[in-house]
Amino acid sequence: MLKPLLAASAILAGGLTPWAVMAQDADTVVATVNGDTITLGQMIAMKEAMGHDAAANLPASALWDLMLDQMIRQTAVSQVVKDDLKPRDAAALENERRGFLAGVALERVAAADPTEEEMRALYDKTFNGEAGPKTEYNAAHILVKTKEEADEIAKQLKEGADFGTLATEKSTDNSGPNKGDLGWFQAEQMVPPFAEAVKTLKKDEISAPVETQFGWHVIKLIDSRDVQAPGFDEVKEQIALQLRREKVQAEIDKQVEAAKIEKTEGLNPDLLNDTKIFGE
Template identity: 35%
Template sequence: MMKKIVQGLAIGGFAIVLTACQSDDSETVVETEYGSISKEEFHAELEEKYGEETLQSMTKKLVLEGQFDIDQEEFEQEVEQFKTQLGPQFTKFINQQGYRNEEEFRTALYISKLEFEAATADIEITDEEIETHYERMQEERKARHILVDEKETAEEIIKKYKDGASFEELAKEYSKDGSAANGGDLGYTTAGEMVKPFEDAMYGLETNEISEPVESQFGWHVILVEDVRESETEVQPFDEMKDQLREQLLASKVDSQSYTSKVQEALDNGNIDISDDDYEGLFGSNKSGESESTDDEGDSSNEDNGKQDSEEAKDDSESDNE
């Protein structure tokens, strides 16, 4: 979640400034010996620099709030959790990420939570899945893996291993993952640290057992479990972690493409009509000015042209997920 917030819109404060400037544009804001600056000039400058981002943020918040609910008490707790975790470094951290103040950070966090609700609204997580995830967290597994592009290649690797080849040497020869140089060694990992197909396969193996080919968004994996041990990290009681685990599982079930598509679908449901030509197309195809005969065409281009922020749902590198 931290990474996602960092990538959020850091312009909440500008919306307030722009709104305030509209009250009396003829009023002078600054006077000097060499001239003055009116609110109208100030507003025009702000709109030129931040208008598109601000309008996008305000509209997204308006439309998504109309469809999804964010528990305000939980939201406040999450903000406080960030502040507690970072301590005296909180202000420095948000400034480094481009936020001028806590209010801008809160805006980005709030919008990211609305987007997450939109992206995962139709995904169901059962109590059994949560309990299984919690049980897996009680142990760590030392694994090696080989990542290739084709299932046939993965099957060839498995055959060579069963015929006596070294897994480490096979990893160095075949794997396209960064761990190849270390013989595919991933060290000890636990639940929630791998993409879900990989995790499910890994937890289904006994010590020194090799997997069948496992497909993920990165390609085809061959997994070897070398050791199983109790988790060295203390795990909180189940009741205290249940909601957190549910959110983790939701995140694991949505990839970047579907995440972006679902958010765009929710925005399309808002029937956004931008009357200012300067911002036409900000949310895909603008409905303003379209004739009835092109409605279907416009709807389809919304899905194609409105995709943005595609990396918010996953880490940037494969090594973060594998």
């Protein structure tokens, strides 16, 4: 009985300060350096940033001492310039702060698990609710601005001109250097007039000129194939990731739309190269 009583007496007298009797939270001070505090929350955040592997082989006490020593050193050195930052350094620090805060905000949006209903809806939208075979097409095209140009190209092709050569020479989009090849796609991925034309073609057949909002196309079907759409469980993780990305983008759009944005007009973009502006 004597030892517990002595221990209690020592605690009450201020002789012992065990962790068990201290209120500990993120603001608990673990050290001060010239009055600047280092907190338990900062220590934990630093450990999380290190990653599991970096700390896995160290006993807790050794890791504590190592981290605290590093933070004390950083604090002491940072105090040299804390109140005397050069304009360049202040700008860089503000950029890091802005980027960090934006990252925190978007991480909170992405952290929420998509619901089963949301994932099913995206699956149905992506695969049209079908798990059976779907047709994919491999086609090439020559895209030009006017119907007259497209008609002339169609005429040359009928006379035996090489499709790939004409695509390289005439096509106005970035598929030209690849002989007009668009790779494999499903019809739903293309604009309706283009998709409908592709569906009617047989292998190696060339279409009459087709108009879309991008211009006039002459299309050649290289090949087609049936592919099996994946089951929901096969793509569940990818769908969840896609939903998170969409929610993050929606949050960005929402906040930008709600923000009062005033751009200063008349500034010369060449100012980006004027490092003398910092006056250093």
